[in-house]
Each structure stands twice: as C-alpha cells, then as structure tokens.
Amino acid sequence: MSGDGGTHGMTLAEKVLSRASGLDHVVPGQIIEGRVDLAMMHEQGAQTVGPFHDMGALKVWDTDRVVIAIDHWVPASTEGAAVLHRILRKFAAEQHLDHFYDVGNHGICHQILAENGWVVPGDLAVGTDSHTNMLGAVGSVSAGIGPTEMAAVLALGRLWLKVPPTIQIRVHGTLGHGVTAKDLILKVLGEVKTTGATYKSVEFCGPTIESLSMPERFTLCNMTTEMGAKCGVIAPDAKTFEYLAKTAKHSMHPLYADADAQYERVVDIDVDGMPPMVACPYSPDNVRPLPEVAAEQVKVDQVFLGSCTNARIEDIREAAALMKGQKVHAGVRFIVSPASTSIYSQCLKEGLIEVFTEAGAVFTNSSCSACFGGNMGILSPEEVCASSSNRNFPGRMGAKEARIYLMSPIATVATAIRGVISDPREMM
Amino acid sequence: MQEVIQGRVWTLGDDVDTDGIISGKYLTVIDPDELKKHVFEIALPEFAQGARPGDILVAGVNFGCGSSREHAPQALRAIGVGAIVADTFARIFFRNSINLGLPTVEAKGVRAIFENGDPARIEMRGGTITNERTGVQIHFPPLPTHLLELLEAGGLVEKVRRELAGQAPG
Numbered sequence: 001m002s003g004d005g006g007t008h009g010m011t012l013a014e015k016v017l018s019r020a021s022g023l024d025h026v027v028p029g030q031i032i033e034g035r036v037d038l039a040m041m042h043e044q045g046a047q048t049v050g051p052f053h054d055m056g057a058l059k060v061w062d063t064d065r066v067v068i069a070i071d072h073w074v075p076a077s078t079e080g081a082a083v084l085h086r087i088l089r090k091f092a093a094e095q096h097l098d099h100f101y102d103v104g105n106h107g108i109c110h111q112i113l114a115e116n117g118w119v120v121p122g123d124l125a126v127g128t129d130s131h132t133n134m135l136g137a138v139g140s141v142s143a144g145i146g147p148t149e150m151a152a153v154l155a156l157g158r159l160w161l162k163v164p165p166t167i168q169i170r171v172h173g174t175l176g177h178g179v180t181a182k183d184l185i186l187k188v189l190g191e192v193k194t195t196g197a198t199y200k201s202v203e204f205c206g207p208t209i210e211s212l213s214m215p216e217r218f219t220l221c222n223m224t225t226e227m228g229a230k231c232g233v234i235a236p237d238a239k240t241f242e243y244l245a246k247t248a249k250h251s252m253h254p255l256y257a258d259a260d261a262q263y264e265r266v267v268d269i270d271v272d273g274m275p276p277m278v279a280c281p282y283s284p285d286n287v288r289p290l291p292e293v294a295a296e297q298v299k300v301d302q303v304f305l306g307s308c309t310n311a312r313i314e315d316i317r318e319a320a321a322l323m324k325g326q327k328v329h330a331g332v333r334f335i336v337s338p339a340s341t342s343i344y345s346q347c348l349k350e351g352l353i354e355v356f357t358e359a360g361a362v363f364t365n366s367s368c369s370a371c372f373g374g375n376m377g378i379l380s381p382e383e384v385c386a387s388s389s390n391r392n393f394p395g396r397m398g399a400k401e402a403r404i405y406l407m408s409p410i411a412t413v414a415t416a417i418r419g420v421i422s423d424p425r426e427m428m
Numbered sequence: 429m430q431e432v433i434q435g436r437v438w439t440l441g442d443d444v445d446t447d448g449i450i451s452g453k454y455l456t457v458i459d460p461d462e463l464k465k466h467v468f469e470i471a472l473p474e475f476a477q478g479a480r481p482g483d484i485l486v487a488g489v490n491f492g493c494g495s496s497r498e499h500a501p502q503a504l505r506a507i508g509v510g511a512i513v514a515d516t517f518a519r520i521f522f523r524n525s526i527n528l529g530l531p532t533v534e535a536k537g538v539r540a541i542f543e544n545g546d547p548a549r550i551e552m553r554g555g556t557i558t559n560e561r562t563g564v565q566i567h568f569p570p571l572p573t574h575l576l577e578l579l580e581a582g583g584l585v586e587k588v589r590r591e592l593a594g595q596a597p598g
Contacts (some may be wrong), residue, residue: 031572031574043455043456044455044496044497044498046458047458047498051584051585054585054589055585055588055589055592056588056589056592056593057588057592072455073456078456080456080457080458081456083456083458084456084458128496129495129496130494130495130496130520132496144496144520145496145520145523146496146497146498146520146523146524146527147498148498148524148527148528148583148584148585149523149524149527149584151584151585151588152527152584152588155588155592156588156591160574194443194490194493195443195489195490195493195516198490198516198517198518198519199519228490228493228518228519230519283443372452372455372495373447373451373452373453374451374452374453374454374455374456378453391445391447391494393445393447393448393494394447394448394470395447395448395451395452395470396447396452400470
C-alpha cells in the first residue's frame with residue numbers, strides 16, 4: 001500500500017524486500033533481515049561447506065529452496081575443479097539437496113534457475129555468482145553473494161540487506177533490425193557506467209521493455225551486475241507468467257512499484273535509430289557505436305558466442321541464421337557454447353550445431369566456457385576476442401594484455417565471418 | 429577488530445576488479461596460503477613479494493568490482509592485509525571482506541591523500557583516517573553497528589556460530 005502515514009510509495013525492489021523482511025514499509029538505507037526464497041550455488045559453493053560446518057550448523061534450512069548447478073568447469077577440466085565438484089556432491093548427499101544439476105543435466109547456473117522456474121515474481125533469491133542479478137527479469141530481487149555468506153543463508157534461511165535506492169531506466173522506441181537487447185544494455189552501461197548503480201537497484205520500464213521477450217529481459221538484468229547494481233528488476237507481466245506457467249517451482253507473488261515510488265535517478269533511453277553497440281577494452285562501460293568500431297577494421301583472433309548473458313536458444317538461432325552457408329574467416333577461432341544442456345539438445349534437434357560446425361566453428365558442451373578465462377578458449381597476450389559475454393577487464397579471458405570487445409550474438413557471427421569487428425546489419 | 433589500525437600503505441587506482449586481485453585461473457584453489465602467492469598478479473604484481481602483515485590498501489573508486497569470488501578478500505586476508513580503505517567499493521567484495529572479518533572502510537577522498545609507503549592510522553569507530561607522514565586526516569561515516577559487530581566477532585562464521593549456539597536446543 002502506498003502513501004500510508006505520509007511516506008511515499010515503494011519501488012519494485014523495495015516491495016520485494018518489504019515482503020522478504022515482513023515489514024509494511026522499507027526505505028533506502030534501512031538494514032533489514034530478508035527471508036530467502038531461493039539459494040543457488042555453483043562451484044564457489046564448495047567454499048560454503050567449510051564455513052557451514054564451522055558455524056556449527058547441522059542442517060540446511062529448507063532443502064527445497066537450494067539449487068546447485070555446476071557450470072564453470074564441466075566436466076571437470078582440472079584436478080582442482082574435480083575436488084570442488086566432489087565437495088559439492090558429498091555435501092548435497094549429506095544434506096539431501098536433490099536439486100543438483102550435475103554433469104549431463106548441467107548448465108550455467110542462472111540459466112538453470114530461469115528455465116526450471118526456480119525463481120518467481122516477488123522472490124528474494126541469492127546465488128554465489130555475481131550475475132545472479134539476471135533472475136530479476138522475472139520481478140524478483142536476485143543478488144550475488146559470497147560463499148561464507150551463503151553458509152549463513154543455508155544455516156538460517158535469511159541474510160541482512162541494506163535496502164538499495166533505485167535507478168529507473170525508462171526505455172522508449174523500437175529496436176531496429178539487427179539491434180538487440182545486448183545493444184540496449186551496452187547503451188545503458190555507456191550512460192550509467194560501471195559505478196553508476198553501485199549498491200543500487202536498477203528498475204527497467206517503458207514500452208520497449210514491455211515489448212521484449214523473457215530471454216531478452218534476462219540479458220538486460222544480467223548486465224546490471226556490470227553497473228555495480230545489487231539487483232536489476234523488471235515488473236512481471238503476461239510474458240513472465242506465461243514463461244513460468246509450466247515450470248514455477250513455488251507460488252508466484254507478483255509485486256509492482258507504487259505509482260508514487262521515489263527514484264534516486266531516472267534515465268531515459270530512446271532506442272529509435274540506435275545502432276548496434278560494442279564495449280571496447282578494458283571496461284564494459286567503454287561503449288561505442290559498432291559501426292564506428294567496425295570502420296577501424298579491428299582484426300580478431302577468437303570469437304566467443306556464449307555465457308549467461310547471451311547463449312539462450314533464441315540467441316543461437318539468430319546467430320545460426322546468419323552463419324548458415326558461410327565460413328568462419330581463416331585464422332579465426334569461433335567458439336559457440338550454449339547456456340544449458342537443454343539448449344544444447346534443442347540446437348541439436350534444430351540442426352544448429354551442424355550449421356556452426358560446417359562453418360568451421362567449434363560448438364561446445366554447455367558451460368561458462370571461455371567467458372572467465374579459467375577453463376577453455378583462453379587468450380594469449382596480444383590476442384583480440386569478440387565476445388557475447390559480459391566482462392572485458394584485463395585478464396578476464398586469459399592474458400591481461402588480451403583485448404576483448406563485447407557485442408551481441410549476431411555481431412559475433414558477422415565478426416567471425418569477416419575476421420574483423422563487423423556490423424551484422426550488413427549481412428542481414 | 430582493533431579500534432585503531434596502523435600500517436604501511438599500498439596505493440591502487442580506480443576500478444580494481446576481482447580478476448585484477450585474483451585471476452580466474454586460480455578459482456579452483458581453496459588453500460588461502462596458495463592463493464596469497466597470486467594476489468594482485470594483474471593489478472599490482474610487486475605486492476605478493478613485498479607485502480608485510482598489517483599493510484593497508486588504499487584504493488580509488490569501485491574497488492573489487494567484477495565477480496563474487498571470495499578468493500579475492502581471502503587472498504588479501506591470508507597475506508596479512510590489515511585493512512582496505514577506498515573511495516568506494518563494489519558491493520559483493522565489500523560484503524565478502526566484512527564477512528571474513530577484514531576491516532573494509534569507505535572513505536571518500538582517501539586515495540588522494542596517500543602515496544605508496546605512507547604510514548596510515550585508522551580509527552574505526554571514530555571514523556578517521558590519517559596520513560601520519562603528512563598529517564592530513566579525513567573523516568568517514570563509521571560502519572553501521574551491525575557491521576562493526578560482525579568485524580568484532582571476527583567475521584560471519586563466528587557471529588552465526590554464537591547465534592546458533594545461543595539457540596535453545598530442541
């Protein structure tokens with residue numbers, strides 16, 4: 001209820017945190033204890049086990065609200081990774097954590113949560129990965145936490161949170177042909193910058209957002225992490241409910257911002273006429289129009305289509321449509337990694353894997369793959385990579401000198417074909 | 429947590445990200461003593477060899493941005509960092525660091541008053557940090573009571589352990 005006792009209404013994130021804390025009204029800056037609806041761990045959860053025992057905890061608070069999804073090294077590519085997996089399997093068995101997405105049923109943790117309906121509108125969800133923000137696209141507050149904090153969540157089912165102020169991003173206009181949700185979020189990053197939303201909630205709204213599909217909304221909320229945001233949220237609507245209709249693991253409790261909610265800042269973005277965008281080295285907010293960068297004929301050594309940001313079936317379908325009948329440029333390595341095993345399976349059924357392999361790309365098993373520089377597709381110094389992932393800090397994908405350009409999935413295909421950073425619209 | 433923390437300063441710039449603190453290739457390393465050998469390989473390569481217990485990090489804005497990896501503050505704690513002070517922190521790093529019992533203080537303008545090697549003195553509850561070479565002092569809002577208690581307990585593990593131990597059995 002808005003406006004009680006002279007206080008102003010609440011933003012979407014404030015509404016969710018009010019529900020989670022059992023308080024009628026919360027305000028930015030207030031420290032609350034939030035009840036957790038869903039806790040997710042990937043390999044970093046192996047570091048949760050020690051603190052969990054050290055705390056003297058005996059049992060996980062609610063085994064049906066804990067999901068484990070290994071994704072960084074699947075199957076284990078190093079002995080160290082094998083040890084992490086083993087620790088998690090043992091802990092899951094001891095604690096009866098049955099919602100374990102292990103090798104063969106695996107995927108990037110955020111995609112696993114999304115496609116299996118683990119996070120629903122109104123939820124407070126936490127995960128041991130920074131891109132947990134992605135699940136805010138269903139109208140939840142979903143945030144990344146560290147493994148020690150996760151141990152406390154597993155023991156108590158709650159955690160302290162400072163209610164964040166909210167930045168509202170209002171988006172108007174229609175995305176042009178060949179311009180995607182990735183280009184939109186890069187545009188927003190260019191405006192808000194990597195520190196612009198630190199500790200804040202980013203609430204997307206406006207006609208353009210309403211027109212986006214759920215996969216596109218996931219891409220937006222995913223990269224609010226790169227703005228420093230605690231969470232990125234989108235109000236649930238008919239698309240959200242339809243997306244979750246068959247999969248929702250617990251009852252939905254949709255919440256909406258009050259009409260008189262107070263926003264710390266409002267950013268208006270008009271996407272009419274907006275070109276594709278690219279984030280240049282060495283920061284996700286070093287954003288320029290793609291045609292400008294393409295004009296510089298930036299030669300690439302590797303191209304990566306993958307990550308939790310952009311490796312859903314829709315991304316890969318669009319990419320395959322552009323790839324079909326073309327060849328990867330000589331001297332370029334093109335790595336395509338679907339975000340989950342079910343997406344992999346769908347790609348197989350639709351003949352998409354064949355499109356990429358015949359073009360000379362390598363289509364891999366689902367995992368975080370080349371995104372984080374610790375598993376495969378690692379860059380040597382002086383190499384240049386075009387990537388559909390989310391970060392391009394020094395050393396993110398291997399050598400600290402390597403240069404990473406972030407772009408949409410279709411832009412990665414255009415770049416893989418020409419061997420230089422290219423505008424996909426010229427090939428569509 | 430000590431009320432007064434003193435140490436030698438290492439300065440860093442803005443936007444030091446978690447890849448710069450501990451690279452993705454070390455994420456399968458659990459042993460803090462092994463992790464500490466690789467701390468700041470990208471952002472401050474001379475640190476791992478030159479660090480002394482009690483040293484204080486002074487950084488610009490957005491320290492610890494990037495991933496949720498707790499390896500970053502773990503490695504810093506393992507090598508003996510006494511406190512981290514920055515103009516601003518990225519949120520997950522800040523929480524992780526406090527949860528591990530590592531004093532982490534946001535003090536706007538702090539980067540500008542220190543040079544590498546300067547002696548620093550921090551008063552946690554008083555909310556001051558002083559460059560003891562130049563005498564320049566700045567004030568910061570002390571951490572909320574909730575977080576000071578967490579640091580005083582030595583971190584989240586100890587705090588929750590006390591909480592669970594305090595609960596009446598069955």
